[in-house]
Amino acid sequence: MTTAETPPDAGAVEALAREVVAAHPPATTPLTDLMGAWYDAGLAWVHFPPGLGGLGAERSAQPRANRVLREAGGPEPRTVNTIGYGIVAGTICRFTPPETAARLLRPLATGEELWCQLFSEPGAGSDLAGLATRAVRDGDEWVVNGQKVWTSLAHKSAWGVLLARTDPDVPKHKGLTYFVVRMDSPGIEVRPLRQITGRASFNEVFLDDVRIPDSQRLGDVGAGWFVANSTLGDERTSLGDRVPARGSGTIADAIDLWRARPDRHTPVRRERLTRLWIRAEAHRLTADRARVSAARGTPGPESAITKLVGSELNQAVYEFCIDLLGAEGALVDTYSPDAPDDVSGPTALQRKFLRSRATTLEGGTSEIMRNVIGERVLKLPQEVRNDKGKPWKDVPR
CATH class of the missing domain: 1.20.140.10 (Butyryl-CoA Dehydrogenase, subunit A, domain 3)
Incomplete structure (x- = not known):
């Protein structure tokens, strides 16, 4: 047995994974039940804290656990919720209280609630910090207006992580705030974009007076770039x-x-x-x-x-x-x-x-x-930026 003071090593993580698939055979266990057991055992993200889908183990042990699941006929976990597992889960773990993280992470891990990433905009892709989507505080809520684009799986997602501008009077990197938002919120419209493959897994997303509770803010106001x-x-x-x-x-x-x-x-x-x-x-x-x-x-x-x-x-x-x-x-x-x-x-x-x-x-x-x-x-000199130090509202667009 391991304790909170002595996190399991890779061998113990692998042995635990074998116990889980033996008790929940992938061939006969519904996917949500299988991945729920995987999360409850701490195998979703082994380096996360116990109780949040983790064991406090070394991240390097994760591939061994995932291999056990695949060899037993189960999925590669990240395919269950691509954006959720690989992109969003770590941010939730780092920047939300444990009780909030637990509420969000388990249905993410089981695939019951898919996630998307509302970052890029038509005028702010590579220069993400130049984004124009605005969030204005109204009491205990934020009112958001703007447009996002190239949002993978927005048409299937229950939740999205959103980066919005809350202060246009400071330089672009300093006036951003990070939120999580329900994708079925009033004012959100999702339109698919057809790809070269013929499929339509990317989308553009329009936000029209979308109201987000302040409790769904991750990190401090204005600290969105860090998050x-x-x-x-x-x-x-x-x-x-x-x-x-x-x-x-x-x-x-x-x-x-x-x-x-x-x-x-x-x-x-x-x-x-x-x-x-x-x-x-x-x-x-x-x-x-x-x-x-x-x-x-x-x-x-x-x-x-x-x-x-x-x-x-x-x-x-x-x-x-x-x-x-x-x-x-x-x-x-x-x-x-x-x-x-x-x-x-x-x-x-x-x-x-x-x-x-x-x-x-x-x-x-x-x-x-x-x-x-x-x-x-490499610590090379930074590129010359004409907008450095200027308030975002004063930068030509």
């Missing part, structure tokens, strides 16, 4: 740390295709595949280092490295696959907003190629990641 950077760090870690075992994952698609198409082999393509494999292995090792850093606390700028490298590698691998397919690479078996998320089937590689175009945009563009790495990791 948002916590969320963004988790997002980059989530996008960048999806690095499976050596030789598997994205690079395995290229290797499997290479073996299946000997008629398309050339020395140039062989060298290209070899270089991609080396990049994939370097990415895996770099991600392991970033996980160690993240395990010490709030994810830092190191997550930008794995996000940048992983997203560009993803594109390069599927560009290679399309080249290797030749004329077949132009075929897609479905182009519908209702197409399933499943990426199996005869033209799975083509759909993965189309989807990969988004990886260098979502979670921060590659250009922004390079700025983060240069300024926060």
